[in-house]
Amino acid sequence: MSTQARRERERAERERAIIAAARDLALAEGWDAVTTRRLAAEIEYSQPVLYSHFKGKDAIMAAVAVEGFAELATVLVSARASAPDPRQAVADVAAAYVAFAQQRPAIYDAMFTLAVDLPFASQDVPTDLARGFAELSDTVRPVAGDDDLETLTETFWAGLHGLATLMRSGRLRRADHGRRLAVLVDRFSR
């Protein structure tokens, strides 16, 4: 019995190692550098081992994305918690969101640009994704006015997402980043 327990423990550990390796490699060199061969070398196992843990490369990326949702949620929570007042909370949460996307571009891509339907079909993603969304929602609530809260939250989120992605792909001048964020926050909190 105990040997089986050890086996399962080692197996779980290896699964975590795969996700960690994928995450680190993607952050350091981008997703193009994350190949199954390279991942296998990183965890010091052969390629097919990956497929006994995940259905394919997409599933590995989805697992990284799942971790990302949890991270993003906690970032947003702490940003809102430390804000002095509701209006400042909107600004701080917005800044925290964009900073997250900017500092972990590969993870943000896995979450929102690549791996289209995989994470949303799983079961633990909705939890963390909903946590993040709820945090955005709570942040926006005090300044919602007559608008439907969920719709407003989604739209605000889209604004943040647009700023983050366009900025990172060089479509927007980096210098005015703060000013754009201020405009968005202002338009959504009055």
Add this chain to the structure above:
Amino acid sequence: MSTQARRERERAERERAIIAAARDLALAEGWDAVTTRRLAAEIEYSQPVLYSHFKGKDAIMAAVAVEGFAELATVLVSARASAPDPRQAVADVAAAYVAFAQQRPAIYDAMFTLAVDLPFASQDVPTDLARGFAELSDTVRPVAGDDDLETLTETFWAGLHGLATLMRSGRLRRADHGRRLAVLVDRFSR
């Protein structure tokens, strides 16, 4: 002399055929289906011919993106032109933008998600991209208030971009699309 002219004409024609084939294939089956082998078969030439026209697959995608910028600009122009008043113009242009992204997802991806730096380094992209941006700018100007016009335009653009991309990747409920658009337009035109 005339033979050389014919040669150049045929060559230009073939280049257009490559771009058209890439565009059609991407629209029909997504960019993953656009392989150099398949493109070559489509234009009824061998693979290496592609490389005498374009540096690589990325350059072909960039060419499709360039066409897309021109298309988008004209779409925005006509949307603004047919609007009865400035406030309605904001709504109509916004709707036209998102509709463009939704109807030609592959082209929109080539323009804004993939092919990061290629089109912007070229010389004819800035023209059409600037045309589209200027159209957005002119649309927003009457409702700009005290905000810097360029910054406001960029932020509004980011909002549209965010809505378009999040919607298409299934992150937002399709049903409330119109309502979200209304919220964005409202927040940016008062």
Add this chain to the structure above:
DNA sequence: CAGGAACGCTAGCGGTGCTAGGATTGCTGT
């Protein structure tokens, strides 16, 4: 009509994600 250059083809390179099959390991029941 001969010489030469431009052109487009066949074949192949190194790489990708993924899988079939066998060998090795380690647990289990007698």
Add this chain to the structure above:
DNA sequence: ACAGCAATCCTAGCACCGCTAGCGTTCCTG
């Protein structure tokens, strides 16, 4: 204690990718 079995992991290979070297052919030019 050991034979049999089941799980585990690796080697080898498939079909495909973007891209390129090198050769044949074709067609223009002097």
